[in-house]
């Protein structure tokens with residue numbers, strides 16, 4: 217288990233950040249290391265984002281020091297999306313097989329979570345999001361066919377995309393975690409445009425299926441003070457509650473969004489007018 221802690225920030229200070237400081241604060245450059253679990257604990261709603269990459273052995277989700285808890289899910293819930301080969305997540309002895317892009321919700325109180333690949337030649341990569349939880353809800357797998365799909369944007373505005381709601385209140389009961397996956401259609405590059413904020417919830421974006429020689433320019437900041445971070449495949453970025461989160465790729469790509477905070481109302485967003493962005 218490897219972990220890193222990040223404190224939260226405010227928009228008045230963010231105005232003065234240079235590229236290096238911006239990346240240190242918000243970019244999670246690496247989530248997957250062979251036979252490791254890597255976590256980033258952010259004080260933005262105490263959200264944890266990370267990755268489990270079991271290749272030659274199974275990996276157990278251990279507690280980390282900042283939680284001061286006997287086990288990881290003592291007062292937390294967990295969302296898992298597999299972005300690698302077929303894998304298995306075993307929760308207190310119950311095994312859930314996850315194919316590519318399938319998700320699992322794990323409620324608080326489960327003591328043992330173990331990740332493993334079913335074929336070490338095509339190892340699983342489990343993207344993880346975890347948030348504080350003060351009620352225990354049942355564990356549930358959300359397979360490809362269980363996702364709620366929404367078509368957004370259009371080819372004309374280069375933002376044609378399919379949004380898959382995975383862990384939302386229509387599919388599974390959670391305390392505060394919401395997760396989904398949005399795939400840009402071929403030739404479309406703009407995600408979350410028109411951009412929005414939701415001051416009630418922070419968010420983390422994890423970009424993948426970014427071609428090796430391409431990149432995504434992630435936009436953050438307030439409507440009148442936007443900044444960008446160039447991101448590569450399988451990197452994540454923390455978006456505080458006051459920040460927009462949007463981006464354009466040099467090619468099409470897919471991303472997983474995860475949110476936590478005040479409410480569980482996915483559609484509760486304050487949308488910016490494109491011509492008001494600065």
Ligand SMILES: O=C[C@H](O)[C@@H](O)CC(=O)C(=O)O
Nearest residue numbers: 377379396398407408409473
């Ligand atoms: O608050 C919602 C999240 O930012 C994403 O669901 C937005 C998104 O996937 C998209 O518009 O492409």
Ligand SMILES: [Zn+2]
Nearest residue numbers: 412414419461
């Ligand atoms: Zn959002």
